[in-house]
Structures are given as C-alpha cells and as structure tokens.
Amino acid sequence: MKSTRLIAATSISSLTLVVAGCTDSTTTGSGEFSGKTVCVDQYVSAAPTESIVEGLREALGNATRNGLELEVKNPQGDAGTEATIVQQFISSSCDVLIPVGTAAAQLHANATDEIPVVFAGSSTPVQAGLVESTSAPGGNVTGVSDALPVTEEIDAMLEIDPSIASVGVVWKLGDASGDSQSQDAKRYLDSKGIRSVDAQVQSAADVTQAVRSLQGKADAVQIPGDTTVIGSAGGVVKAANEIELPVFGGTSGAVEAGALLAATYDYKEVGKEAGNLALAILAGADPATTPVVLPPISGYAVNLSTAKSLGLTIPDSILQKATEKY
Known part of the structure; x- marks a missing residue:
C-alpha cells in the first residue's frame, strides 16, 4: 500500500504540470x-x-466552456443497457472513455484497444486486468483507483466492538473488486482469529436475502467494496437492521444509509483526478506510461445514530478521524 501511494503521489505531481498547461490554454479561449x-x-x-x-x-469545466464535448450516460446497472452504451461510445466520436467503477471499466477496456480509457474508481485495477501495473499500465487504460482499506475498517470494527467473533462478508461473485477485496477481508479476519461467513450475490436483487442468511451465523456485516453491493447499501443496511447486525465498510453513502462505519474517499476528488487524467491524455500523454492515481483516504464516516441503536460506543480515537458523522 505504501509503495502504491508513493507511485500515486508521484503521478499526481507529474500530471499537474501537464494539466496546468491544458487549463491555461482553455481559459485563454x-x-x-x-x-x-x-x-x-x-x-x-x-x-x-x-x-x-x-x-x-x-475538472473539465474550463475545457467544456471552450469547445470540449462531455457526454454522460447511466445504464443504472442494467447489463443490456450497459452493453449498448459501450458499443455506442466505441462507434461514436469519443476521444477518451471514462467508465465509473471496475465492471464498467472492464467492458470498455475489452471493447477497444485504441480509444484511451480512464477508469474512475476501480479498487483493483491490476487484478481486474485493466492495467499491467499501477506504475506502468502498459496499454490504452489508466485511471484513478479507490482501493478501500478493508484491514483498517476491520481494525476499527474491532475497536468499536471487541466481542465480534464472526463477520458476514457480502460481495458480488465474479466482480473483480468484490472477489479481490473480499479475499483481502477474509484473510485479515482469519489473521485476527475471526471467522468469516460468505454472503455472495449475483446481482443487486440478491442482496437482501444474502444479508438475511447471516442471521445466527455472524456478529457483523462487512461490505468489501464492489459497485453492485455499494449501490445496494440501503438494502444491506435494512436487512442487517432486521437481524440487528452492525454493517461496516462500503462508502460514506452506506454509512449515510445506516451502516456503522466506513473508511472514506472524497469521491468528488476521485472524479477530479480522472478529469485531470483525461485532459492530460487529450494533450498528448500516453495511457501506457501514465501511472494510476490513488487519492488519499480522507478518514472515516460514522453513524452515531446507528451506534446508539445498537448499544455501541464509537471510541474517541475513531471520532477524531471522522470526516462525516450521521
């Protein structure tokens, strides 16, 4: 993790020089x-x-005001619509593709090896086959990673409730981010002497039942961080509340929906970094040699209301790092 962060910091510094030139030119008209x-x-x-x-x-504001076209489409997670959007983008006049999340990034990367792809928010770009390495992507794909620190979240979970002996891990089977980060979570739980219980889903429609299946088997629920489960965080929390289990992980959106705690990124900053990468590539940067950016984690999101309802206390050591409270 430290080496990746160093690479990211270096890439941010080097890209700033390129992007600064882009911004100056657009503002001069x-x-x-x-x-x-x-x-x-x-x-x-x-x-x-x-x-x-x-x-x-x-990030693209100055450029769009000076002639850059920005097209945003949202398939709402529907596989058929997503496939159509990918084909439309590939066959149209897109100069840079920005897929949000690992699943979308894989589809775009598999569909073209010519149009530059800048993913925005892939926690496992190497494991997902998007890049050869974070320092030297090696193809037409680079982007911004949002690798969630599941180990830190588990440590925080145990600091809040040391009595936890088993954790239900909820992820979408076959999703590169879900598969990789769930394995990270399970390995770390095992190293702590805590039993992990699989709660795999095939789609968002399975989330509620998967969480309910943990009743009597787990003391808490962990969301390692794939797009499908994060997008269904409300359903995860609702089902967990029914069986009185705390939910950890995911994003601040999950905490806002009622999860107890999650490590946080400022996802607006993730978007800005992706926009900066797109501008750099439009200005001539090669995705193959443009390192993946990893923004710093901003802290923790905590839900004090959820903690109170579960009879748990958030320690001061965690509250001091809280960037969002609900």
Whole structure:
C-alpha cells in the first residue's frame, strides 16, 4: 500500500504540470480541446458515482466552456443497457472513455484497444486486468483507483466492538473488486482469529436475502467494496437492521444509509483526478506510461445514530478521524 501511494503521489505531481498547461490554454479561449469528446459511463446511480461525475464536470469545466464535448450516460446497472452504451461510445466520436467503477471499466477496456480509457474508481485495477501495473499500465487504460482499506475498517470494527467473533462478508461473485477485496477481508479476519461467513450475490436483487442468511451465523456485516453491493447499501443496511447486525465498510453513502462505519474517499476528488487524467491524455500523454492515481483516504464516516441503536460506543480515537458523522 505504501509503495502504491508513493507511485500515486508521484503521478499526481507529474500530471499537474501537464494539466496546468491544458487549463491555461482553455481559459485563454484557444479552444485546444474544441471538437474533442469525453464520454462518461456512470454505470449506476449511487452516492460515490454521483460525486465522481460532479468532480469530472468540475475538472473539465474550463475545457467544456471552450469547445470540449462531455457526454454522460447511466445504464443504472442494467447489463443490456450497459452493453449498448459501450458499443455506442466505441462507434461514436469519443476521444477518451471514462467508465465509473471496475465492471464498467472492464467492458470498455475489452471493447477497444485504441480509444484511451480512464477508469474512475476501480479498487483493483491490476487484478481486474485493466492495467499491467499501477506504475506502468502498459496499454490504452489508466485511471484513478479507490482501493478501500478493508484491514483498517476491520481494525476499527474491532475497536468499536471487541466481542465480534464472526463477520458476514457480502460481495458480488465474479466482480473483480468484490472477489479481490473480499479475499483481502477474509484473510485479515482469519489473521485476527475471526471467522468469516460468505454472503455472495449475483446481482443487486440478491442482496437482501444474502444479508438475511447471516442471521445466527455472524456478529457483523462487512461490505468489501464492489459497485453492485455499494449501490445496494440501503438494502444491506435494512436487512442487517432486521437481524440487528452492525454493517461496516462500503462508502460514506452506506454509512449515510445506516451502516456503522466506513473508511472514506472524497469521491468528488476521485472524479477530479480522472478529469485531470483525461485532459492530460487529450494533450498528448500516453495511457501506457501514465501511472494510476490513488487519492488519499480522507478518514472515516460514522453513524452515531446507528451506534446508539445498537448499544455501541464509537471510541474517541475513531471520532477524531471522522470526516462525516450521521
């Protein structure tokens, strides 16, 4: 993790010089990006994806005011609609593709090896086959990672409730982010002497039943961080509340929906970084040699109301790192 963060920090620094030049040219009205099109596949409506798109719009604002076209489509997680959007983007005049999340990024990356792809929010870009490495992506794909620190979340979970002996891990089977991060979570739980209980889903429609299946088998629920389950965080929390289990992980959107705690990114910043990468590539940067960016984690989101209803106390050591409270 430390080495990846160092790579990310270096990439942010180097890209700033390139992007700064792009921004200056657009503000002077030269229209450097006039006639170019950036195509965004939001994939699903959820708090993180909405924030990412907001950040993208902000980062690309000067360029769009000077002729850059920005097209945003959202299939709402529907596989058929998603496939159609991918084909439309590939066959149209898109100069840079920005898929949000790992699943969308894989579809776009598999559909073209010519159009630059800048993913926005993939927690496992190497494991997902999007890039060869975070420092040297090696193809037409680079982007911004949002690898969630499941180990830190588990540590915080145990600090809040040391009596937890088993944890239900909920993820979408076959999703690169879900598969990888769930394995990370389970390995770390095992190292702590805590039993993990699988609660796999095939789609968002399975989430409620998967969580309910944990009744009597787990003391808490962990969301490792795939787009499908995060987008269904409300359903996870509702089902967990029915069986009186605390929910950890996911994003601040999950905590806002009633989860107890999650490590947080400012997803607007994730969107801004993706927008900056897109501008750099439009200005001539090569995705193959443009490192993946990993923004810093901003802290924890905590839900004090949920803690109170479960009879749990959030320690001061965690509250001091809380960037969002509900």
